[in-house]
Amino acid sequence: MERADWITVEGARTHNLRDVSLRVPKRRLTVFTGVSGSGKSSLVFDTIAAEAQRLVNDTYPLFVRNRLPQHPQADVDRLDGLVFTTVVDQRRFTGNARSTVGTASDLAPLLRLVFSRAGRPSAGFTPAYSFNDPAGMCPRCEGLGVVDDIDVEALLDRSRSLREGAVRFPTFAPGTYRWKRLVHARLVDPDAPLSTLTDAELDTLLNAEGVRPTDPDPEYPRTSLFDGVLPRLRKGYLRRTPARLTDAEREALARVVARRPCPECGGTRLGERARASLIEGRSIADWSALPVTELRQVVAAVREPALAPLLAAIGQRLDALDAVGLGYLSLDRGSSTLSGGEAQRVKLVRHLGSALSDVAYVLDEPSAGLHPHDVHRLLDLLGRLRDAHNTVLVVEHHPAVIAAADHVVDLGPGAGSAGGTVRFEGTPAELRATDTPTGRLLRTPLRLGGAARAPRGSVRIEHVTAHNLHDVTVELPLGVLTAVTGVAGSGKSTLFARELPRRHPEFVVIDHAPPSGGVRSTPATVLGVAEAIRDTFGRATGLHPSWFSANARGGCQVCKGKGVIVTDLAFLDDVRTTCDACEGTRFNPTALAATVRGRSIADALAMNAAGAAALFADRADVVRRLGWLDRVGLGYLAIGQSLDTLSGGERQRLRLARHLGRYEETAEERRIVLDEPTAGLHGSDVDRLVALLRELVDDGATIVAIEHHQRLIAAADHVIDIGPGAGPDGGTVVFQGPPRALARAAGSTTGRHLRAALGDG
Template sequence: MEGARTHNLREVSVRLPKHRLTVFTGVSGSGKSSLAFDTVAAEAERLVTGAFPAFVRNRLPQHPAADVDRVDGLVFTTTVDQRRFTGNARSTVGTASDTAPLLRLLFSRIGRPGAGFSPAYSFNDPAGMCPGCEGLGTVDDIDLGRLLDRSRSLHGGAVDFPAFAPGTYRWKRLVHSGIVDPGVPLAELPEDALDTLLHARDLPLTSPGPAYPGHGRFDGVLPRLRDSYLRRTPTRLTREERLALERVVTRRTCPECEGTRLHAAARASLVRGRSIADWSALPVRDLREVAAAVDDPSVAPLLRALRERLDALEAVGLGHLSLSRGSSTLSGGEAQRVRLVRHLGSALSDACYVLDEPSTGLHPHDVHRLLGLLAGLRDAHNTVLVVEHDPVFVLGADHVVELGPGSGAEGGRVCFEGPPTALDGSGTATARALNTPIRFRQHLRTPHGSVAITGARRHNLRGVDVHVPLGVLTAVSGVAGSGKSTLVAEELPHRHPEFHVVGQGPLHGGVRSTPATVLGVAEPLRRAFGRASGLALSWFSANGRGACPQCGGKGVIVTDLAFLDDVRTTCEACGGTRFAPTALTATLHGHTIADVLAMPPAQAAAVLDQAPDAQRRLRWMERVGLGHMAIGRGLDTLSGGERQRLLLARHLAAAGDPGNLRLVLDEPTAGLHGQDVERFLGLCDELVDGGATVVVVEHDLRVIARADHVIDVGPGAGEDGGRIVYAGAPAGLPSVTASVTGRYLPAPRSAEARR
């Protein structure tokens, strides 16, 4: 590859060896993903797509040519990123990992009594789904008392739901149906007419108004709500719709199938005394033992394939999950590893796999096993490209490419390329991080009290009793699935609401939301441009008059391909800036609104010299490790770790005095280079020294060693976890034989261990 210029890459030229495991590393924002995903993978996918006939190409995602002078030697490439699974209620770990079809086939062959062919064991097929819940496992219904205001008429907004608000499309259907008088309060309507208005389905109307559609068929309020919001999960919900659904919808376990989703015949069919629902509810590590105990020569190949798939799930650190677990409940890292399992053992060879930080959310114990699996993928004559920070991956790779030396405009260059053994003398940021030993905190801070959690039994917790100290940095460690997040991200704030949890969940906001809007900087920015130009403030909003008329302020044109992912292409009218020409004629200190939104926080703060509060908020964005990010970047492009640090910046900016803060951070170093981890630890020290209490759920050994107090949860995952293995000074953890985390920490000096 020669002359790659994607995003911040600076004429990058590299040679990537085939049939090898190559790790792209470097500080956050240095250009790793731009090189691996947005150049190599995107160009390979574009070329493969171009080989299909035009009819097929028009139904596949379209990619522009990568900004690179020359790239050759590309092969079929697939990406395994950290996108969460969609909110499809029918998707589970079993279906997403392609394990469920094997299980269904097994039961269709040897289950007794037999229920039929494999579709009879599928909750996604009419032959196998429970008729009561249609294979969802839960029954949703609508609380009419919360949905209707019977003192009002239809004209007065009697149906209290956004889709039926006065003036909406569905409201007009009700008003013009001729079923009831829209000016009469619901409480005064005849009971049969109100019942028809609420419950009718595909009813031929006798006297609809002239504004009613010509087909003259009517669906009542409840069928329309169920069809649009309950029977399927809408891909896009407004905030008002989401809040309204939470208010009017009640959900309970299906009484007919007891949540198993399956028809009675499938539930009655057993293998070794267990139904397919029982098999699916077991943690993967327990299911492996159950499957291993089945000895039936007639299904030997099928059992071998099932065991291999279960072994792979265990090996990537997902042994605590059950196959019935909803895929939408998985974190980004867990979702990526489920996708990875589908590729392991594939008969394909000479393919290229590109992975985005697969160690995210993994304990060091599991990272070694994951590396072994990727090495097996490489040994099957494939090329594996991994964007990673974890030292185990960097040192275990065949080839390393480090981007940097800094982030954003200060990155985008190749600082090192070669075998990991040559990194030691390179002097790069990665070399310095690898050469810095893990050290325990020398002087532990003294807590000023504690809060207690007693008898905690949420999820897999086993009656846990623990004290969380105040005024210090506490690290909560343990293998993935041991119960760490349950203990301090769920149970702790439930018992002590003053603790604020900053996790990696999706940020609420539309496609136009940016760090500037999340931090509350967008409005001061618009005011500054308004003062400088004399134009109305709405001209400087991509949601207002200033929106590009071609793309509606999105910056991209989105093409819906129905069953495929949406195709997003940069808007040619605005060049992706999202603004109309009038908005782009105004300048502030020589910069347009689009220019400022493309700036990192420090540069944008300098432009907003008349808005000190906005400058303060932008400084927090830089301090949490997002100094390389454009303040106008779309939220949908942020990783889980970036979203979390943006939320942390917002919370710190709003709090003002850190002395009153009690924070729980769930894996805050996800996606951070070792150099950035040190910076994050410096921020934690600053907050704690100012009086704050900070609790972090972490796998990073540097963070655990630098804490004042550690709570180790385990010893294993799932049913094998949920207990307190150790609570005390980090230096004492390596001597605890039951602690998996302790095995990966260095043995402390005796003086440290006594502290």
């Protein structure tokens, strides 16, 4: 019966795992814990899930297998009892402009079916209600909901005349061909400031098409027709993309081209017939624009007996979205704008109500981005998946998720080479009694930080009305650590990650967006130490530094310096296989043969921050910047690791390390906004990050952390709580003050949970 009841792992050695052996119970909720980098993902995702998916893929014909994602055989002695496995990870949805929450959650097809049956007047069959089908899309924006057009105010300097260069675009600069056409056409006075022109004259200058000038200068071509500035720019730059753009043109386009909601469809993406088809006074566009919580009520109120099963299915899916804390989203929101945690919960909703059983669902920190108030909803969904006779494996740090588990596996004791062993297997109650870092954290009550620092001034954000914010005005103290709290969707990021830096540009926002560079970028390149490392190898070996760049002469010729062969399968996931020629090192034989202190460039890039700092100890700039990598809690990463293998939280802390390393070399005051900096961090790692942030504040920095983690909130000097709810129920300042006062604040959901975590009821 062992295969029926257990997933058995023997001798797992993937990444930093050290011959790990364990049994994971089936049809149970098992949580894998441990400090960041301890080997949780290596065990759950790269060993158990990857091998299960590889074995399932092997059952397909070779023609099909070649078009599926490829997984190498896991480095493990034995795996037994595996079942069909679905990975629900935190990868963001692709940047497809046609993907929305409605399409990603599979709700959009159901809504189209409802309107094709009950909408009056009917627009036709379901394609007539789809913005991704020519039958239903808006012809002006082709179903995108937005159009690019010229911002006239950014384009023109009305204090100047045409002759003085009033049109601020390189192809209309004084002396250019287009400038001569404007000046010599004499449709307006070329020496008059634009501010003095009549509305009719300005309209001609901007919008004329195919006009023959009546009294042009002799320099104007006799047979040439005049086109205004805007038609010229639209034809030359918006309706087609020029094969080559100068840097000046690229910068000017970024300044003068504005993306606005489509004026024909109002941003709904849909054609006129679909917008005119109504159910009880609302169109499918109206339904899609409502927050999920409101749409649930609208759907429940529809009385169409023939559509009852369909409406029930929609209601169940909307209930599930609300249950995972996404009730503030609307179905027309672009899926690429969702955070990793939001994207994961949308994917999770797809699996609820599935008729399949005995499936393994593997989740990566599903509580990421959730306020403590919403975690119980997530636990209910995980319980529903388990109770449908499925196996649920969760990599997680949140104490409430750990406490809800049937079984817990704790890995450690440290990160990287200091981790990779199973420290505990058993129940959450048994884990609390252990002396592991996780056990100590679970049984130690939360404590408030010391005395709050006194601010040395403040900046003001006034009358903010963006998104769901209700005319918010707030004072942000300087020289302290401020935690910005509130339920997901309350308006925290809009106010402090968007509006604060827009109005006070000295604030730098560090969020989970990946640094530029993609698969070729590494921690070494992001930190700015790669060039120094190449120079060191060049001086030591006599070769040009370009030999030690995988993107230049040193790159493997087969994989072009990527280390993997990537096959693009269009609508399927890319197929990636390790390059056989370089064995994944990314370098050619000439580069690999050259060494510094017995280490090749590939060896150096495989080291963590401490190892690389020791190898390049004579380069103070390298040692200093690598030190920041360790201080932000990423000391376990290989400095040559591809960025696309990092989690969102790891990428954010890497960007923080880069930012701090650069500011260390200047005298500028640090003003930093961090969007959920504790994502992916074990409680002990959160304490380490908090200590770093407080140290930065002691050195004069202003730190704003948009955060749910109560350990960071308790350690802050000042808290700004946004709420009280999400979406239209949020958008106001509920509380401002120290954490101790927040814990006593009536009406603050954050305060209530902080008070409970402190053991005060």
